Amino acid sequence: MAEEGQTDVPSVDSPGESTSSPPSPKLSPVSPASIPPSAPSEGYRELILKRMHERNLKSRQFESVYKSFEFVVDQLQRQRRQRVTRTESVGSANLNNDQVENLRLELADVYKKKSINDQCLLESNRSLEEMKKRLDKITKEKDDLAVIRDKLYARIAELETSLRRAEDDRNNARDEHLALTANYQAISDKLQEQESDRIQLVQRIKELQEKQADFFNAEVEHHREIQNERIRKEIEAALAEVPNTYEDLCPIGDDVPEQMGDILPTNCAAKFEANEGEVTSIAWLGTELFATGGSDKMVRVYRAKPGGQIEKISTLAGCNQTVTRLDWDPVKRAVLASSNDKTARVWNIDTGRLMVTFSDMGDKVSAARFLQNDQIIAGSFDRTIKLFDARNGKTIKSFFPGSSVLDVAAFGTFFISGHMDKKIRLWDGRRPEPVRTVEMGGRVTSLDIAIDQLSFVCSMRDDTLASVDIRSFVTLHNYGSELYRTSTDMSRCVISPLQEHVAAGSVDGKIFVWQTNTTKLETRLSKKGHENAVQAVAWNPSGRGLLSSDKQKTVCLWL
Structure with missing residues (x-):
C-alpha cells in the first residue's frame, strides 16, 4: 500500500511482458505482372535486383525515422527494466514525490516522442503508397508509350517502303522524261521541217489566190460588159414599146428602166416553199430575180414572173450551217451570204460559181454586207466586226464593239451595226472606234438604210421599230402596234425604195406596214399568207412587190 499523501506512480510493465513495436512500413514486393512481357525470361533476376535497388533508394529517406523509433523503443525498455530493478531493491519503500514526478514527466516525454514517431511512420506509409x-x-504510361512506339515503328516501316517505291517511280519517271525529251526533240525537228513546207505552201496559195483574184476581176469585168450590153438592148426594146395599162407601166422584171414609185401591197400573189426548214433571209437581185437562204444551208435563186408565177433558177451550195443574211452587188452580179458556220461566201449569180470565202471569224456570222472598193463587212456573235478584201478573202481590219452583232448595214466607206x-x-472603215453610238429600247435585230443614205430603219426586241437620222443619230420616228411582236433576234425589217413605207413581220405571221413620216399603220398583210412567225421581208427595188419568209419553208410575194 502506498503511504498517504504520496503521488500515484503509473505502473511499469514487467520485463517479461512483450512490448508492441511500431509497425514498420510495408514495401511492395516485385510482382511478375510488373515485368514487361517484352523482357526476356532469362533477365528476370537482374530485373528483380534492379527493382529492389530502386525500392531501397526510395526507402532510404525513411531510415532515420526507423532508427529514431528503434532508439526510443530501446530507451523505453531500458527504463522499464531499471524501474523494475529499483522497485525490487527498495521493496515496498515509497518513492519520494520528486522522483515520481520526474519519472512521470520522462514517461510523458517518451510517449510524446512515440506518438510523433508513429505519425511520421503513418506519413511515410502514405507517401510510400x-x-x-x-x-x-x-x-502504365510506359506500356502505352511502348504500344505507340511499336505503331510508330510499323508506320516508319510503311513509310520506308513507300519511300523506296517513290524512289523507284522517280527513277522510272526520269527515264521516261529522258525518252520523252528525245522524242520531243525528234518531233520538234520534224515540226520545223513541216513548218518550212507549210510556209512554202502558204506562199504558193497566196500566189494562186492572186491569180484567182485577177481571174475574178477579169470575169467581173466581162460580166459587167455583158450586163451593160443587155441593159442597152432592153432599154432600146422598152423604148420601142408603149405601155397600155397600169400593170404594164409597173411590171416586176429587169426591163424597168427607172423607179415608178412605192406601191402599197394588198394581197398575196404567190405562196410557195422555198427552202427546207426556216427561211431566215430573203433579198431581191434586181427587179425580177430574188434569193432565199435558210436552215437547209442553201441559197436558192428564183424569178418572179408577171402574174405572180415563181420560177426556180439555181441553187448555190457551200454553206455548212444556216444562212443568216443575204446581200446583192448589182455591178459584180454577186450575192453574199453569211452563215452560222463562222464564214461568209460570195457567188456569181450568172455562173453559180463560188468566188471567195471569208473565214476569219470566231463565232456565228450574223450578217455580211458589200462595201465600196471591193470590200466586205461582216459581224459576228464573237463581238467583232471584220473588214475583208472581196477579191481574195483576206482580213483588212478588225473592229471590237464589245457586244454580239445581230445585223450590219453599209453605205460608202461607212457602216452601221446593231447589237x-x-x-x-x-463606224468609219478607216477608224478603229465608232463615230457615233445610240442606245435603243431593246436588242437591235435589223438595220436597213434608206436610198438617200440620210436615215435608216431598225427593229428592236421591245416590239418596236424606229427611224434614225444618220448624221445626228437622233430618232426621227417610232413605229409599233398593240398586235405587233418581233419574231426573233434575227427578225429583219425593210424600208421601201422611195422611203414611203416601213415593213416588218410579226410572230403571228402577219406583216405590218407603216407610213414612214406619219408612223400610221397602213395595213396588215395576212390573208392567204403566212401561218408561222415571219423572219424577213424585202421590198422590190421598183417599189412594187414585197417578199416575206417564215420559219416553215414558206415565201410569199405580196402585190
Missing part, C-alpha cells in the same frame, strides 16, 4: 501509385501510373446590248454604232 502515393509513390507506388505514381509508379503504377508511370508503368445585243441595245446599242447601234456608226
Whole structure:
C-alpha cells in the first residue's frame, strides 16, 4: 500500500511482458505482372535486383525515422527494466514525490516522442503508397508509350517502303522524261521541217489566190460588159414599146428602166416553199430575180414572173450551217451570204460559181454586207466586226464593239451595226472606234438604210421599230402596234425604195406596214399568207412587190 499523501506512480510493465513495436512500413514486393512481357525470361533476376535497388533508394529517406523509433523503443525498455530493478531493491519503500514526478514527466516525454514517431511512420506509409501509385501510373504510361512506339515503328516501316517505291517511280519517271525529251526533240525537228513546207505552201496559195483574184476581176469585168450590153438592148426594146395599162407601166422584171414609185401591197400573189426548214433571209437581185437562204444551208435563186408565177433558177451550195443574211452587188452580179458556220461566201449569180470565202471569224456570222472598193463587212456573235478584201478573202481590219452583232448595214466607206446590248454604232472603215453610238429600247435585230443614205430603219426586241437620222443619230420616228411582236433576234425589217413605207413581220405571221413620216399603220398583210412567225421581208427595188419568209419553208410575194 502506498503511504498517504504520496503521488500515484503509473505502473511499469514487467520485463517479461512483450512490448508492441511500431509497425514498420510495408514495401511492395516485385510482382511478375510488373515485368514487361517484352523482357526476356532469362533477365528476370537482374530485373528483380534492379527493382529492389530502386525500392531501397526510395526507402532510404525513411531510415532515420526507423532508427529514431528503434532508439526510443530501446530507451523505453531500458527504463522499464531499471524501474523494475529499483522497485525490487527498495521493496515496498515509497518513492519520494520528486522522483515520481520526474519519472512521470520522462514517461510523458517518451510517449510524446512515440506518438510523433508513429505519425511520421503513418506519413511515410502514405507517401510510400502515393509513390507506388505514381509508379503504377508511370508503368502504365510506359506500356502505352511502348504500344505507340511499336505503331510508330510499323508506320516508319510503311513509310520506308513507300519511300523506296517513290524512289523507284522517280527513277522510272526520269527515264521516261529522258525518252520523252528525245522524242520531243525528234518531233520538234520534224515540226520545223513541216513548218518550212507549210510556209512554202502558204506562199504558193497566196500566189494562186492572186491569180484567182485577177481571174475574178477579169470575169467581173466581162460580166459587167455583158450586163451593160443587155441593159442597152432592153432599154432600146422598152423604148420601142408603149405601155397600155397600169400593170404594164409597173411590171416586176429587169426591163424597168427607172423607179415608178412605192406601191402599197394588198394581197398575196404567190405562196410557195422555198427552202427546207426556216427561211431566215430573203433579198431581191434586181427587179425580177430574188434569193432565199435558210436552215437547209442553201441559197436558192428564183424569178418572179408577171402574174405572180415563181420560177426556180439555181441553187448555190457551200454553206455548212444556216444562212443568216443575204446581200446583192448589182455591178459584180454577186450575192453574199453569211452563215452560222463562222464564214461568209460570195457567188456569181450568172455562173453559180463560188468566188471567195471569208473565214476569219470566231463565232456565228450574223450578217455580211458589200462595201465600196471591193470590200466586205461582216459581224459576228464573237463581238467583232471584220473588214475583208472581196477579191481574195483576206482580213483588212478588225473592229471590237464589245457586244454580239445581230445585223450590219453599209453605205460608202461607212457602216452601221446593231447589237445585243441595245446599242447601234456608226463606224468609219478607216477608224478603229465608232463615230457615233445610240442606245435603243431593246436588242437591235435589223438595220436597213434608206436610198438617200440620210436615215435608216431598225427593229428592236421591245416590239418596236424606229427611224434614225444618220448624221445626228437622233430618232426621227417610232413605229409599233398593240398586235405587233418581233419574231426573233434575227427578225429583219425593210424600208421601201422611195422611203414611203416601213415593213416588218410579226410572230403571228402577219406583216405590218407603216407610213414612214406619219408612223400610221397602213395595213396588215395576212390573208392567204403566212401561218408561222415571219423572219424577213424585202421590198422590190421598183417599189412594187414585197417578199416575206417564215420559219416553215414558206415565201410569199405580196402585190
